[in-house]
Amino acid sequence: MISSKKVLKIITGSYLFLFFGYLFLPLIFMGIVAFNSSSLPQVSPWEGFTWHWFHELSQDSRMWDALTNSLIVGVSVVCISVPIGLAAALLLTRLQLKSRDLLYALFVSPILTPGIILGISTFLFWDRAFAVMGGLWTAIVAQSTFISAYCMLLIMSRIQRFDRTQEEAAFDLGASHQQVFFKVTLPFLKPALFSSVALAFMQSFENYNTTLFAIGFEQTLPIYIGTKLRQFISPAMNALAVIFIVLTILGALIYEYRRMMERRKEAERKKQAKALKKAMAVQPVPAMQGA
Amino acid sequence: MRKVWNQAKHEFGPIGLAYVLIAVSVWMLVMVVAPQLIMLDFSLHPLLFPDEIGGPKDVWTLQNYEILFSNRLHMIIFLKTIWSSLLVTVFALVICYPISYYIAKVARGASVGWLMVGLIIPYWINELLRLFAWQIILADSGILNQAMLWIGIISEPLNFRAGNGAVILGMAYAYVLFMVFPLYNALESLDRNQVDAARDLGASWFRIHRRIVIPHAKPGIAIGCIMTFMLGAGTIAAPQLLGSPSSFWFTELIYTNFETANWNLGAAYATILALLCLVFMAIMLAVFRVSLKELSR
Amino acid sequence: MGQDVQLSNVGMCFDEFWAVRNVDMHIEAGEFFSFLGPSGCGKTTLLRLISGFLDPSEGVISINGQDMRGIGPNKRHTAMIFQNLALFPLMSVAHNIGFGLEIKRVPKLEREKRVDELLELVDLPGVGDKKVEDLSGGQKQRVAIARALAVEPSVLMLDEPLSALDLKLRHHMRAELRKIQRRTKVTFIYITHDQGEAFTMSDRLAVMSDGKIEQLGYPDAIYNNPATPFVASFVGETNTFHGSLSEIKDSSAIIDTPTGPLHCRNPQNLGQGTDSIAFVRPETISFMNGAQADNSLPCTIDTWSFEGAFITIQLKTGDGKPLTMRISNRGADLNLEPGKDVHVAFSADNALLLPKEASHA
Numbered sequence: 001m002i003s004s005k006k007v008l009k010i011i012t013g014s015y016l017f018l019f020f021g022y023l024f025l026p027l028i029f030m031g032i033v034a035f036n037s038s039s040l041p042q043v044s045p046w047e048g049f050t051w052h053w054f055h056e057l058s059q060d061s062r063m064w065d066a067l068t069n070s071l072i073v074g075v076s077v078v079c080i081s082v083p084i085g086l087a088a089a090l091l092l093t094r095l096q097l098k099s100r101d102l103l104y105a106l107f108v109s110p111i112l113t114p115g116i117i118l119g120i121s122t123f124l125f126w127d128r129a130f131a132v133m134g135g136l137w138t139a140i141v142a143q144s145t146f147i148s149a150y151c152m153l154l155i156m157s158r159i160q161r162f163d164r165t166q167e168e169a170a171f172d173l174g175a176s177h178q179q180v181f182f183k184v185t186l187p188f189l190k191p192a193l194f195s196s197v198a199l200a201f202m203q204s205f206e207n208y209n210t211t212l213f214a215i216g217f218e219q220t221l222p223i224y225i226g227t228k229l230r231q232f233i234s235p236a237m238n239a240l241a242v243i244f245i246v247l248t249i250l251g252a253l254i255y256e257y258r259r260m261m262e263r264r265k266e267a268e269r270k271k272q273a274k275a276l277k278k279a280m281a282v283q284p285v286p287a288m289q290g291a
Numbered sequence: 292m293r294k295v296w297n298q299a300k301h302e303f304g305p306i307g308l309a310y311v312l313i314a315v316s317v318w319m320l321v322m323v324v325a326p327q328l329i330m331l332d333f334s335l336h337p338l339l340f341p342d343e344i345g346g347p348k349d350v351w352t353l354q355n356y357e358i359l360f361s362n363r364l365h366m367i368i369f370l371k372t373i374w375s376s377l378l379v380t381v382f383a384l385v386i387c388y389p390i391s392y393y394i395a396k397v398a399r400g401a402s403v404g405w406l407m408v409g410l411i412i413p414y415w416i417n418e419l420l421r422l423f424a425w426q427i428i429l430a431d432s433g434i435l436n437q438a439m440l441w442i443g444i445i446s447e448p449l450n451f452r453a454g455n456g457a458v459i460l461g462m463a464y465a466y467v468l469f470m471v472f473p474l475y476n477a478l479e480s481l482d483r484n485q486v487d488a489a490r491d492l493g494a495s496w497f498r499i500h501r502r503i504v505i506p507h508a509k510p511g512i513a514i515g516c517i518m519t520f521m522l523g524a525g526t527i528a529a530p531q532l533l534g535s536p537s538s539f540w541f542t543e544l545i546y547t548n549f550e551t552a553n554w555n556l557g558a559a560y561a562t563i564l565a566l567l568c569l570v571f572m573a574i575m576l577a578v579f580r581v582s583l584k585e586l587s588r
Numbered sequence: 589m590g591q592d593v594q595l596s597n598v599g600m601c602f603d604e605f606w607a608v609r610n611v612d613m614h615i616e617a618g619e620f621f622s623f624l625g626p627s628g629c630g631k632t633t634l635l636r637l638i639s640g641f642l643d644p645s646e647g648v649i650s651i652n653g654q655d656m657r658g659i660g661p662n663k664r665h666t667a668m669i670f671q672n673l674a675l676f677p678l679m680s681v682a683h684n685i686g687f688g689l690e691i692k693r694v695p696k697l698e699r700e701k702r703v704d705e706l707l708e709l710v711d712l713p714g715v716g717d718k719k720v721e722d723l724s725g726g727q728k729q730r731v732a733i734a735r736a737l738a739v740e741p742s743v744l745m746l747d748e749p750l751s752a753l754d755l756k757l758r759h760h761m762r763a764e765l766r767k768i769q770r771r772t773k774v775t776f777i778y779i780t781h782d783q784g785e786a787f788t789m790s791d792r793l794a795v796m797s798d799g800k801i802e803q804l805g806y807p808d809a810i811y812n813n814p815a816t817p818f819v820a821s822f823v824g825e826t827n828t829f830h831g832s833l834s835e836i837k838d839s840s841a842i843i844d845t846p847t848g849p850l851h852c853r854n855p856q857n858l859g860q861g862t863d864s865i866a867f868v869r870p871e872t873i874s875f876m877n878g879a880q881a882d883n884s885l886p887c888t889i890d891t892w893s894f895e896g897a898f899i900t901i902q903l904k905t906g907d908g909k910p911l912t913m914r915i916s917n918r919g920a921d922l923n924l925e926p927g928k929d930v931h932v933a934f935s936a937d938n939a940l941l942l943p944k945e946a947s948h949a
């Protein structure tokens with residue numbers, strides 16, 4: 001007789017196995033292909049291990065151009081989105097507006113709009129208003145419309161944990177608005193700003209749908225990949241995928257490690273605070289020497 | 292209004308206020324609202340030769356929108372887009388609910404971290420590459436055909452990419468994880484004691500989820516569904532990479548219109564797509580009785 | 589050196605709600621002045637008005653004779669110690685204290701010297717390099733004081749600064765604060781809802797209720813001569829007798845209460861027939877010792893509790909009204925038993941008569 005607990009365990013186990021199998025097997029197959037000598041992108045027949053496809057990829061000058069463009073676009077998007085996200089977050093958290101909810105909905109709407117719409121509308125707008133026909137600039141603007149909203153959400157969640165009296169204290173001690181912002185508020189927001197920078201860059205670096213419509217004849221890395229994948233596929237693309245996957249795994253590990261460290265620190269701090277309180281309640285106050 | 296203005300000056304100081312106002316209004320007006328209005332404007336005008344613009348033929352018209360309803364093929368493609376996005380959304384909800392619940396409320400200690408890493412890795416990998424993986428699996432000489440041939444279910448390789456199946460499979464795979472994180476966030480704030488208490492009272496597993504867990508997860512479910520549907524309906528990568536020339540998708544329709552410089556029809560169809568997502572969102576928010584504010588959690 | 593603060597008819601209105609109204613008063617330079625009042629009576633609002641975080645809806649605040657309208661908190665010679673201290677958690681202790689000097693562009697060397705002096709002043713030498721979060725509650729308190737004093741304010745405002753500390757530390761810090769105030773001669777404006785704090789520390793204090801100043805004066809005057817029923821019942825413990833004024837004799841008066849007629853002191857010269865309340869402090873009531881007394885009441889002992897130096901006795905008067913008395917413990921056996929009949933007495937001087945409806949000027 002098997003207990004119902006055991007049954008539950010087996011069901012959970014197989015579900016987890018299937019779920020992660022579903023997520024990872026396709027990626028693993030894709031990775032293996034990169035090392036197969038066969039000139040068709042396939043796992044089998046296995047024709048021997050090779051680094052050849054990585055070499056071929058590195059010879060592709062269009063890939064390097066696309067990568068350069070992606071870096072330019074990514075950095076520009078960061079420079080536009082983070083300041084906008086910060087401003088929007090400040091506006092929403094600092095002012096007691098009656099129309100706050102409406103503004104909030106408006107600000108997050110780019111995230112909820114299909115990416116291609118943002119690309120199309122930005123392209124049309126710049127063409128019509130400034131006669132700018134696609135290119136890196138329109139791609140940067142189009143991506144920034146929704147990436148700013150992501151930055152705003154990230155920064156907002158940190159601002160909401162900020163103790164405003166710190167700002168008042170600084171103000172009271174003679175600081176100007178700018179000094180308060182740069183010496184007190186900004187240092188507190190730093191972690192959220194760093195995450196916004198990372199998030200904005202990553203979102204930009206891998207964006208396809210929006211960019212495709214906005215960029216015209218230029219290419220970012222995802223556009224390059226998309227074009228390649230629609231044509232005859234060489235395993236060099238798998239080599240590129242492997243590079244992406246390795247970088248992603250590294251990134252995810254670092255991200256999770258830092259998150260865990262932060263949680264541990266928080267728990268530690270809480271513990272210490274508790275211990276301190278206890279100690280203070282018991283210990284007599286040390287005698288003071290008058291001056 | 293005057294009060295808000297005074298408060299704003301008080302809060303930010305003159306330079307800070309200028310920064311906030313300029314940044315936000317450039318974003319909203321120049322980057323979001325004006326482009327949408329221009330797109331709408333394009334969609335309401337007929338396709339004209341450059342020298343006809345401003346002439347007598349340059350009038351407001353709904354004719355671009357009417358094409359969708361008069362062209363049977365386009366209508367079928369449109370309905371197919373709705374139908375398959377819904378399918379993908381439901382699929383994502385069904386397979387992500389258990390894992391979200393498991394990570395949020397069942398798993399403990401270090402395994403939570405590893406499970407999270409397991410979700411983040413595929414989530415962060417470029418959507419094109421996720422679709423590419425299925426391209427390789429579903430290819431004529433791909434692993435799936437080879438496996439089926441080897442087992443002997445089939446004697447000839449199948450062309451998986453002929454119909455719409457491959458696109459839907461790819462869409463599901465590429466966007467499934469957009470359901471996990473909203474669900475996880477919502478479930479994490481559920482008090483485990485509530486579940487334990489219900490279990491003590493003898494509530495069945497099914498009842499606990501229906502009465503306690505799912506009501507609590509409502510905002511997460513709504514947002515996960517909105518995101519997944521929007522990404523599914525709005526994807527152009529999936530049909531481009533996994534579709535066949537014989538099966539066309541709504542986003543591809545928009546794209547070809549742009550390639551052939553029929554911006555007006557393209558803009559009209561894009562507007563329809565945006566409206567579709569808006570309607571879906573409104574329905575989800577109404578059905579689950581949540582507000583957009585939950586997004587910030 | 590401290591400066592004086594003048595409030596002329598100051599009022600503060602939040603969306604039709606007057607949190608502070610008609611405040612007309614003067615705080616002397618170098619004084620330790622307290623505002624005492626229940627939660628929500630507008631103390632913090634008043635402090636924020638003086639420090640400039642709020643602009644008064646009406647009236648004028650002047651510091652050192654200068655009208656403060658349109659001058660922000662960063663331009664006033666005031667400093668505030670916030671209820672939660674509001675130390676900067678990301679800066680070291682020394683950086684916290686030196687913050688105001690850094691803003692004033694005081695050169696680094698001089699700044700460091702000043703910070704050391706201030707740490708000395710608040711008895712925290714050598715903790716400058718520590719992180720704020722590593723300090724104990726009392727130490728944080730002192731860092732906050734040092735940070736505020738660093739900018740050499742003329743007026744230092746403290747918003748219930750001790751409420752987060754435990755009892756022992758609170759008593760200790762009272763003395764500390766008083767000492768620092770004497771040493772620096774800065775005008776201290778102190779907010780509290782703890783009367784013990786207000787009485788022991790202040791030169792003068794104001795009792796507030798519902799946004800208004802009920803009474804302003806020296807601690808003993810407020811305790812012994814409350815001007816309104818609110819002050820009489822808010823400050824210290826007291827027994828009340830309601831009744832109508834029936835007879836006036838020179839400086840004293842007689843009111844008819846359900847317990848019987850009582851001889852009272854009538855400082856406000858209430859007229860005959862006024863609905864009034866007599867306030868009698870528990871410690872002014874004693875057992876009859878045969879001698880003649882202005883007021884004597886037959887009572888029954890209900891309960892009593894021994895508090896070391898004092899004994900508090902709960903009595904019931906003939907008409908069943910509860911009455912509290914407090915006598916000092918002289919070590920003798922008082923033979924107190926619940927149910928025992930006793931006679932208690934108090935003088936007319938200790939029964940303060942005030943009108944039931946406070947008439948505000």
Ligand SMILES: Nc1ncnc2c1ncn2[C@@H]1O[C@H](COP(=O)(O)OP(=O)(O)OP(=O)(O)O)[C@@H](O)[C@H]1O
Pocket residue numbers: 602603605607625626627628629630631632633634781
């Ligand atoms: N910004 C504001 N907007 C509206 N009402 C306010 C505002 N600030 C204070 N109030 C109201 O004014 C009244 C007085 O508040 P205040 O903070 O001054 O009280 P307090 O005496 O300091 O109380 P406590 O002892 O609890 O700190 C309260 O009823 C409060 O709700």
Ligand SMILES: [Mg+2]
Pocket residue numbers: 631632633747
């Ligand atoms: Mg207060």
